[in-house]
Amino acid sequence: xxxxxxxxxxxxxxxxxxxxxxxxxxxxxxxxxxxxxxxxxxxxxxxxxxxxxxxxxxxxxxxxxxxxxxxxxxxxxxxxxxxxxxxxxxxxxxxxxxxxxxxxxxxxxxxxxxxxxxxxxxxxxxxxxxxxxxxxxxxxxxxxxxxxxxxxxxxxxxxxxxxxxxxxxxxxxxxxxxxxxxxxxxxxxxxxxxxxxxxxxxxxxxxxxxxxxxxxxxxxxxxxxxxxxxxxxxxxxxxxxxxxxxxxxxxxxxxxxxxxxxxxxxxxxxxxxxxxxxxxxxxxxxxxxxxxxxxxxxxxxxxxxxxxxxxxxxxxxxxxxxxxxxxxxxxxxxxxxxxxxxxxxxxxxxxxxxxxxxxxxxxxxxxxxxxxxxxxxxxxxxxxxxxxxxxxxxxxxxxxxxxxxxxxxxxxxxxxxxxxxxxxxxxxxxxxxxxxxxxxxxxxxxxxxxxxxxxxxxxxxxxxxxxxxxxxxxxxxxxxxxxxxxxxxxxxxxxxxxxxxxxxxxxxxxxxxxxxxxxxxxxxxxxxxxxxxxxxxxxxxxxxxxxxxxxxxxxxxxxxxxxxxxxxxxxxxxxxxxxxxxxxxxxxx
Amino acid sequence: xxxxxxxxxxxxxxxxxxxxxxxxxxxxxxxxxxxxxxxxxxxxxxxxxxxxxxxxxxxxxxxxxxxxxxxxxxxxxxxxxxxxxxxxxxxxxxxxxxxxxxxxxxxxxxxxxxxxxxxxxxxxxxxxxxxxxxxxxxxxxxxxxxxxxxxxxxxxxxxxxxxxxxxxxxxxxxxxxxxxxxxxxxxxxxxxxxxxxxxxxxxxxxxxxxxxxxxxxxxxxxxxxxxxxxxxx
Numbered sequence: 001x002x003x004x005x006x007x008x009x010x011x012x013x014x015x016x017x018x019x020x021x022x023x024x025x026x027x028x029x030x031x032x033x034x035x036x037x038x039x040x041x042x043x044x045x046x047x048x049x050x051x052x053x054x055x056x057x058x059x060x061x062x063x064x065x066x067x068x069x070x071x072x073x074x075x076x077x078x079x080x081x082x083x084x085x086x087x088x089x090x091x092x093x094x095x096x097x098x099x100x101x102x103x104x105x106x107x108x109x110x111x112x113x114x115x116x117x118x119x120x121x122x123x124x125x126x127x128x129x130x131x132x133x134x135x136x137x138x139x140x141x142x143x144x145x146x147x148x149x150x151x152x153x154x155x156x157x158x159x160x161x162x163x164x165x166x167x168x169x170x171x172x173x174x175x176x177x178x179x180x181x182x183x184x185x186x187x188x189x190x191x192x193x194x195x196x197x198x199x200x201x202x203x204x205x206x207x208x209x210x211x212x213x214x215x216x217x218x219x220x221x222x223x224x225x226x227x228x229x230x231x232x233x234x235x236x237x238x239x240x241x242x243x244x245x246x247x248x249x250x251x252x253x254x255x256x257x258x259x260x261x262x263x264x265x266x267x268x269x270x271x272x273x274x275x276x277x278x279x280x281x282x283x284x285x286x287x288x289x290x291x292x293x294x295x296x297x298x299x300x301x302x303x304x305x306x307x308x309x310x311x312x313x314x315x316x317x318x319x320x321x322x323x324x325x326x327x328x329x330x331x332x333x334x335x336x337x338x339x340x341x342x343x344x345x346x347x348x349x350x351x352x353x354x355x356x357x358x359x360x361x362x363x364x365x366x367x368x369x370x371x372x373x374x375x376x377x378x379x380x381x382x383x384x385x386x387x388x389x390x391x392x393x394x395x396x397x398x399x400x401x402x403x404x405x406x407x408x409x410x411x412x413x414x415x416x417x418x419x420x421x422x423x424x425x426x427x428x429x430x431x432x433x434x435x436x437x438x439x440x441x442x443x444x445x446x447x448x449x450x451x452x453x454x455x456x457x458x459x460x461x462x463x464x465x466x467x468x469x470x471x472x473x474x475x476x477x478x479x480x481x482x483x484x485x486x487x488x489x490x491x492x493x494x495x496x497x498x499x500x501x502x503x504x505x506x507x508x509x510x511x512x513x514x515x516x517x518x519x520x521x522x523x524x525x526x527x528x529x530x531x532x533x534x535x536x537x538x539x540x541x542x543x544x545x546x547x548x549x550x551x552x553x554x555x556x557x558x559x560x561x562x563x564x565x566x567x568x569x570x571x572x573x574x575x576x577x578x579x580x581x582x583x584x585x586x587x588x589x
Numbered sequence: 590x591x592x593x594x595x596x597x598x599x600x601x602x603x604x605x606x607x608x609x610x611x612x613x614x615x616x617x618x619x620x621x622x623x624x625x626x627x628x629x630x631x632x633x634x635x636x637x638x639x640x641x642x643x644x645x646x647x648x649x650x651x652x653x654x655x656x657x658x659x660x661x662x663x664x665x666x667x668x669x670x671x672x673x674x675x676x677x678x679x680x681x682x683x684x685x686x687x688x689x690x691x692x693x694x695x696x697x698x699x700x701x702x703x704x705x706x707x708x709x710x711x712x713x714x715x716x717x718x719x720x721x722x723x724x725x726x727x728x729x730x731x732x733x734x735x736x737x738x739x740x741x742x743x744x745x746x747x748x749x750x751x752x753x754x755x756x757x758x759x760x761x762x763x764x765x766x767x768x769x770x771x772x773x774x775x776x777x778x779x780x781x782x783x784x785x786x787x788x789x790x791x792x793x794x795x796x797x798x799x800x801x802x803x804x805x806x807x808x809x810x811x812x813x814x815x816x817x818x819x820x821x822x
Contacts, residue, residue: 050795051819054817055817056773056774056775063685069687073687085701085703087687088686194803197806235800238798238800239798239799240799361809362807363808365799366799366802366803366810403792404792405787405790406769406773418768419652423662424659424660427789431790455691457689512701
């Protein structure tokens with residue numbers, strides 16, 4: 001050990017959304033706090049400024065804001081009897097890097113899960129009986145209710161600056177919003193963003209079919225906004241560079257636009273970049289952490305940072321990796337079913353139709369990450385699992401997010417990938433395309449989990465984390481159901497030509513194409529320490545001064561983008577720490 | 590074509606703007622106003638590729654995105670320069686990627702990039718293999734074949750008819766991907782010369798400000814592209 005830093009009250013691992021939230025909340029208690037961020041520092045100016053950020057090759061294709069697999073990655077296998085191989089170059093999912101984390105490069109889509117999703121197992125058992133749950137499916141209830149979480153969803157939405165149209169305020173259904181949403185105490189902080197032509201077409205046709213279209217809610221400012229920390233957002237100009245980019249316009253919700261400049265002014269808060277936490281250190285009795293050891297890239301040495309409270313606020317994969325490396329929770333064993341850390345890794349099941357219109361113009365570069373209209377008529381609360389033969393649901397949307405031509409060039413199937421016909425097709429079809437996507441739940445299963453890889457090591461000599469994951473029949477049946485519901489919508493739009501992209505029975509996980517960075521589970525929250533790694537306050541069951549933020553807490557994935565839930569849970573946990581844990585540190589459950 | 594009800598139409602103005610090139614009244618930066626003509630491709634000195642590799646890339650990209658028909662070809666937008674630049678940088682050396690062994694290059698393609706070779710090494714090792722196959726199958730190395738035979742040979746490469754070493758199997762995918770990148774990336778990377786590819790498809794490049802265009806349904810955006818360095822087309 002080359003260096004020991006001065007003891008702090010709190011050490012926060014990772015400075016993205018949850019690290020920033022916990023930093024601010026605990027700084028308000030007057031605690032001495034240090035946040036350790038493995039990546040670089042970055043701010044709207046200069047790192048995200050115009051025009052340099054408007055660079056598809058650097059950020060969209062070469063993934064300039066993402067984690068470098070050379071520094072940090074996982075290995076992946078599809079089954080227990082396959083040898084895992086490293087995820088050498090990024091494809092399927094894109095963990096962020098640097099201050100702000102994935103909160104800088106997300107699309108901004110922000111949701112609260114549907115009511116059934118907080119108590120999914122109980123809901124299924126009560127309505128249809130445990131018999132409809134497949135043998136290898138390990139769905140669980142959250143150990144916290146929607147009513148308990150509502151004030152914290154509200155808090156996050158008002159800090160982050162979410163634009164949307166409320167559909168249910170205290171039980172009253174509101175015209176123009178999502179009538180199926182969980183009831184909210186008040187409206188979104190900003191009105192919904194206007195939609196582009198594709199979303200408007202989708203809204204019109206779905207309304208005519210008797211569905212309930214509403215504007216997609218998102219962390220994209222529709223007007224000037226100031227949040228409770230005094231942070232300001234400016235109205236979005238629909239530049240079409242949200243996902244994979246930092247926002248140059250102070251319009252996309254991010255730790256940078258919503259929290260960090262206010263947090264950095266707190267004299268009791270400090271952050272260090274290029275500081276990658278290697279492990280959490282434990283007291284001799286094994287019941288508490290004493291701090292963390294990190295690698296300081298600036299001085300190229302290991303540093304021990306003592307602290308009374310350890311907040312794991314890195315990306316889901318990294319939190320679980322640190323837990324496995326540090327002995328927090330018993331590692332999950334898929335054969336015996338024992339152990340909790342790494343259990344219930346889950347992903348997202350998405351699909352879509354692409355429609356080509358010879359004589360219509362969409363200007364696809366006009367967009368935002370949360371653009372467009374959605375319906376929740378086939379959301380998880382609205383499906384008869386017993387009748388349909390699967391557990392799950394999806395929201396369905398249309399709304400262009402970008403027209404960046406290297407990656408966003410859908411062409412009619414059968415078009416050659418190169419040559420004269422390809423060139424003609426890009427000229428004929430660019431800007432004449434819209435899509436309808438389904439964004440669906442993903443259940444948790446006995447053999448989808450995370451543990452340490454026996455072969456591959458990272459640059460610090462630590463075992464890489466190993467992901468064992470494959471698609472399962474239940475979720476494929478769900479997405480095929482969505483296909484059957486979207487097809488009539490797509491046909492009603494009367495395109496020149498249309499094509500479907502949904503996973504089919506027997507689909508194997510393909511790590512190459514981008515799918516989603518909604519990796520969840522592995523540090524699941526629950527009421528039972530035998531099936532969860534953290535309790536209802538995100539506190540490690542076996543080490544009471546460690547709290548684990550993020551989507552790792554999800555017992556299975558919801559049908560929505562995870563950030564709203566991640567933010568709500570962070571404020572929920574922060575509240576428990578502030579009002580209860582600090583005055584009497586102990587296991588809260 | 591239609592406008593949102595109640596929204597005043599700027600369509601006529603904007604269409605007129607495009608037609609009469611009103612945008613040219615926007616001051617150009619001095620850099621953009623006096624562009625230096627680039628070195629012709631046949632005089633270009635590659636920084637990364639050898640002469641044989643350069644000849645292959647020149648010939649291959651000319652078939653992947655040919656010059657005939659509407660829109661520029663890969664040669665007109667200088668894709669070979671882009672590829673030479675990219676292979677000489679962090680992409681070519683796999684600087685960001687996890688390259689530790691053991692490698693299992695013959696794993697299912699679904700499992701992603703598994704070769705021990707960097708993209709530059711794949712180009713360097715695959716081009717001679719492919720040239721030899723062209724020599725044996727068609728009587729000449731790729732660059733010396735006629736266009737139709739080159740198209741056949743690339744189709745064979747795409748279908749892996751020569752059963753290339755698994756360590757090189759991503760070659761065609763990389764070549765095609767890099768060609769399209771060079772066609773559509775910002776011109777500062779050496780390709781998309783004059784933003785011709787953006788002009789061809791109607792992508793406005795780095796304009797990145799469209800607030801007044803959100804509600805203008807089914808109306809073609811009229812302005813041409815700008816680049817990150819301030820070029821206009």
